C-alpha cells in the first residue's frame with residue numbers, strides 16, 4: 001500500500017517582506033506519484049516547492065514530509081531541479097556527478113563506477129569530461145538529471161525543468177526522464193506552464209488559483225503507463241484532459257490579469 005510522503009494542510013506561506021504567496025493551500029502526495037503543478041504566473045508554484053525543500057517556512061498550517069514537520073533543509077531528502085542551471089562550472093560532467101556522490105556520503109572508491117553508470121543512463125557516456133560551458137543546453141540538463149540520479153533522493157522537485165529547451169530536444173529529454181522515472185518511480189513534483197507537458201508526464205495535475213495561490217482543482221490524467229510523449233498525445237484521454245485543464249487555468253490567468 002502506498003503511503004503519504006508530502007502532506008500540506010491549509011498552509012499559508014509569507015515571504016520575508018510579509019507578502020503572502022500561498023494561502024489555505026492543501027495537497028497530499030503519495031510515494032511514487034508524479035504530480036504536476038500549474039497555475040498563473042506568480043501564484044506560488046515555486047514557493048510551494050521551496051517550502052517542501054525546507055527553504056522557506058510555513059507561517060500557518062501544517063507541512064509534513066514523511067510524517068514529520070518540515071523545519072528546514074534536510075540533506076538527501078529532496079533533489080531540486082531549478083529552471084536555471086545549477087551545475088558547478090569548474091567541474092566536468094563527471095566531476096559534477098561526483099560532487100553529488102560526495103554530498104550523499106558515497107565512498108570515494110565507488111564514485112567512478114556510479115558516476116559513469118548514471119552519465120551513461122542519461123546518454124552522456126561520451127561527454128563525461130566536458131565542462132558545462134562545452135555542453136549544449138540539452139546536454140547540461142542531462143548532466144543535471146545524472147546528478148539527480150546519483151543523489152537518488154526520495155522526492156524530486158522540478159521547476160519548469162525543460163522550459164528553456166527547443167521543442168525537439170525537449171521531447172527527447174521528457175521521454176528519457178519518463179523512462180528513467182519508470183525504473184524506480186520516485187515521488188515527483190513538477191511545475192510547468194506547458195499543459196501538454198503536464199498531461200504527458202504526470203499522474204495528477206494540480207491547478208492553482210490566481211495569487212494568493214490555493215488549490216483550485218486536481219485532475220487525474222487518464223493515460224496508461226509506461227508512455228512516451230507521443231503516445232500520450234495520441235491517446236484517447238489526452239484532448240479532453242487538455243481542454244478541461246486549459247479552461248480551468250484560463251479562468252485563473254484571466255483573474256491574474258484583472259488584479
Ligand SMILES: Nc1ncnc2c1ncn2[C@@H]1O[C@H](COP(=O)(O)OP(=O)(O)OP(=O)(O)O)[C@@H](O)[C@H]1O
Nearest residue numbers: 015016017019021040041042043044045046047048
Ligand atoms: N523572495 C521573495 N520575496 C517577496 N516576494 C516574493 C519572493 N519570491 C516570490 N515572491 C512573490 O511571491 C509570489 C509567488 O511567487 P512564485 O515564484 O512562487 O510564483 P510562481 O507561481 O512560481 O511564478 P512563475 O510561474 O512566474 O514562476 C509572486 O507574487 C512573487 O512576486
